[in-house]
């Protein structure tokens with residue numbers, strides 16, 4: 305079984321519409337794909353409609369923005385009830401806060417780069433979650449940078465004077481909310497240092513484990529071999545499962561579908577603990 309449980313569509317910062325993502329998953333030879341857009345379940349219906357045609361099974365999820373003490377963490381959540389109000393409200397709050405701060409960043413950037421808010425909106429046609437990746441696309445379209453990665457290495461970096469933070473859930477509270485919504489939480493790329501200098505401390509992962517965290521994403525391209533080893537050791541110490549995924553963003557990142565996979569036994573556990581079924585052809 306080829307299971308890639310962490311991907312993004314154009315409903316957040318991927319470039320494939322959900323149905324295109326399902327078709328790309330079929331071409332990549334995947335049996336199961338997890339759609340995990342940032343802070344939104346907007347793409348679920350469109351992706352579900354493509355299951356029969358593509359023959360790919362859909363694992364419904366989202367990637368929830370969290371932060372604690374200025375350190376950010378992404379929490380993957382699977383098979384939760386999207387109508388559970390406390391979680392739905394937290395996701396809406398995160399989307400709104402991200403969008404407000406994205407406007408503020410564009411105001412700051414427009415003093416030095418040839419972009420305005422309309423240029424960013426033009427890069428986010430069906431995105432429910434607007435963020436830095438869309439600013440990056442606007443900067444690329446304006447010819448200021450060759451690609452997203454270059455824009456992220458420059459003015460969009462967290463240490464840059466143009467960077468503005470946004471509100472995000474506390475990671476322990478997020479685990480509780482996901483479980484309360486009938487879902488299963490998995491920490492995304494917990495040891496990736498490319499995005500920020502400080503990492504979430506082990507003690508926070510221990511509290512997340514108490515709050516229902518099911519697994520850590522170990523195999524991810526943002527982890528080098530030493531970081532994979534650290535993530536594996538932490539998962540073992542806390543009695544957590546281990547996942548792997550591509551974090552595919554279409555043309556937005558070099559990540560390729562299926563480059564890392566989730567073991568079947570973890571998927572089985574997520575399905576048995578989650579409140580929604582997989583959507584199979």
Ligand code: AMP
Pocket residue numbers: 317342369402434435436437452453456457499553556557
């Ligand atoms: P935001 O939540 O608006 O601060 O943007 C964070 C998102 O930007 C992440 O979810 C990533 O998908 C994306 N991102 C972070 N670093 C990079 C990078 N170096 N290249 C492309 N996309 C990135």
Ligand code: FE
Pocket residue numbers: 312317342437553
């Ligand atoms: Fe992203």
Ligand code: FE
Pocket residue numbers: 367378492493
């Ligand atoms: Fe992430």
Ligand code: ZN
Pocket residue numbers: 310311312367492551
């Ligand atoms: Zn992701």
